[in-house]
Amino acid sequence: MSLKAATKVSMLLGQCVPCLKQNTSKFKVKRLELDENLLMYFKKDEFVYAHDPENKCKTGDIVLMEQLPQKKTRLVTHAVKEVIYPFGDITDPLTGKKVVAGKYRDHIEAVTKVYGQTKNGFKYDKAPLRGWQENKKDFTHADTYIKYHDDGKDQPYAV
Numbered sequence: 045m046s047l048k049a050a051t052k053v054s055m056l057l058g059q060c061v062p063c064l065k066q067n068t069s070k071f072k073v074k075r076l077e078l079d080e081n082l083l084m085y086f087k088k089d090e091f092v093y094a095h096d097p098e099n100k101c102k103t104g105d106i107v108l109m110e111q112l113p114q115k116k117t118r119l120v121t122h123a124v125k126e127v128i129y130p131f132g133d134i135t136d137p138l139t140g141k142k143v144v145a146g147k148y149r150d151h152i153e154a155v156t157k158v159y160g161q162t163k164n165g166f167k168y169d170k171a172p173l174r175g176w177q178e179n180k181k182d183f184t185h186a187d188t189y190i191k192y193h194d195d196g197k198d199q200p201y202a203v
Contacts, residue, residue, distance in 0.1 A: 056109045056122060058092060060101040068120055069096040071107060094122040102174075104131030130174055142168070 058071030071092050076085040094109045095116055101107055106129040109122040129135065134143045142149040149168055156165065175182065 054111045055125075056092060056111075057128065058107060058109060060103055060105045060107055061091070062103050063093070065093065067095065067097045067099075068093050069099075069101045069107075069124060070094075071109065092122055093119040094124050095120050096124040100124055100127055102131060105129065106134065133174070144168070 056071070056073050058073040061070050061072050063070035071094060073090045073092055075088050075090055077088045078085055092109065094107075095112065101124060105127050107127050108125045110125045111122050112120075115121050135141065136143050136148070139148075144152060
């Protein structure tokens with residue numbers, strides 16, 4: 045499938061990746077593509093640009109996008125409808141439990157109880173929400189731009 049296949053679908057679920065365009069976010073949409081020779085499906089990532097004027101999305105968020113009735117530009121074919129899961133806060137829709145790297149947090153805590161807590165172990169229940177390190181160590185909210193030359197000035201958000 046190509047990008048044409050992604051633009052035919054009215055709703056898409058994708059993960060936000062860094063984007064340099066204004067009022068637009070870039071999303072990685074996972075699809076399965078059939079290999080005719082092996083008769084097996086393989087994962088293929090496609091990238092879609094969506095109109096995001098309020099800058100709701102941060103890098104890593106899982107977002108629901110809706111197809112626009114008319115394209116804004118050649119690339120922008122969808123609009124951000126809602127942020128489903130903020131980065132690192134994925135919930136299994138069937139059970140309602142939090143998930144980390146394909147495992148339930150309850151399972152991870154049970155294994156930790158059996159083998160013992162390490163002093164450097166991460167505690168999910170005591171961790172602060174995402175965004176508490178904005179302007180300290182987290183710069184995903186800042187507008188990035190391409191650094192074309194080095195003129196001696198400090199350019200903290202240049203790529």
